[in-house]
Amino acid sequence: MNRKRRKRSHLSGTAVIALIVFAAASFILQAQDRAASSGEDKPPVETAAAVKSNPLLAGKTIVLDAGHGGEDAGSIGQKGTFEKEVTLDTVHHIRDELKERTGADVVLTRQEDEFVPLEQRAAMAGENNADLFISIHYDAFESKDVAGMTTYYYHNSDLTLAEVMHDALLGGVDVKDRGVKEGNYQVLRENVKPALLLELGYISNKAEEERMNSEAFQTAVSHAIVNGIIDYLS
Ligand SMILES: [Zn+2]
Numbered sequence: 422m423n424r425k426r427r428k429r430s431h432l433s434g435t436a437v438i439a440l441i442v443f444a445a446a447s448f449i450l451q452a453q454d455r456a457a458s459s460g461e462d463k464p465p466v467e468t469a470a471a472v473k474s475n476p477l478l479a480g481k482t483i484v485l486d487a488g489h490g491g492e493d494a495g496s497i498g499q500k501g502t503f504e505k506e507v508t509l510d511t512v513h514h515i516r517d518e519l520k521e522r523t524g525a526d527v528v529l530t531r532q533e534d535e536f537v538p539l540e541q542r543a544a545m546a547g548e549n550n551a552d553l554f555i556s557i558h559y560d561a562f563e564s565k566d567v568a569g570m571t572t573y574y575y576h577n578s579d580l581t582l583a584e585v586m587h588d589a590l591l592g593g594v595d596v597k598d599r600g601v602k603e604g605n606y607q608v609l610r611e612n613v614k615p616a617l618l619l620e621l622g623y624i625s626n627k628a629e630e631e632r633m634n635s636e637a638f639q640t641a642v643s644h645a646i647v648n649g650i651i652d653y654l655s
Contacts, residue, residue: 476524477655483519484528484546486556486608487512491536496561498630505534507633508557511621514643515555522647525654539607546614552654553582554616555646556608559633561625568626569597573604573618582615586649593645594638596622615653619646 487508489495495504509531516527528549530542546554560571570590574583583601591598599620609616621642622629632638 478523478525569599575609589649
């Protein structure tokens with residue numbers, strides 16, 4: 422009897438100590454939370470460390486193709502915008518956000534204002550065993566009031582990918598919907614990996630030309646494309 426009682430009081434003593442330790446620990450944690458949330462420079466929810474420990478697309482490879490380049494300027498806007506320059510700007514925005522948010526490996530078909538043949542661009546998806554190839558373009562038409570975005574695919578197996586990406590684009594950018602279409606483009610036709618060609622606006626339309634040169638548009642459209650990539654690959 423006596424021994425049993427001593428054992429019980431010893432146990433309850435341990436329980437009390439455990440409770441005190443628990444209370445102290447939660448007090449310290451709460452204090453740390455308060456300190457963190459009161460700070461002006463509180464880091465965003467997705468810190469670099471968080472992405473590193475839980476990368477959405479780790480091990481995935483995405484090839485980004487900035488349309489045109491070098492001697493091939495692409496379309497030229499009424500205010501003098503060169504398609505080859507805007508496509509490279511967009512690709513750089515997508516690359517930066519992809520790396521930051523997803524941890525994916527990104528390959529660019531061209532790094533700067535240089536001419537790269539179409540067959541070489543298409544081949545890069547296979548050579549890098551890419552999970553996705555996305556070619557970026559801006560459209561042009563004789564009639565200056567035509568505007569909007571079009572998502573092109575070639576192989577039937579890429580139709581779902583095209584629909585996922587097009588939904589992400591329309592969800593992220595206020596734009597006229599020109600739909601998902603089959604497009605007989607060499608970078609799609611010769612591609613052995615899932616591939617899309619995105620026409621992200623009309624350089625021949627004054628309002629869209631102006632908009633595509635703004636940081637706000639480039640950030641928004643790149644964000645939407647990264648959302649589409651994540652939706653499709655994860
Ligand atoms: Zn183009």
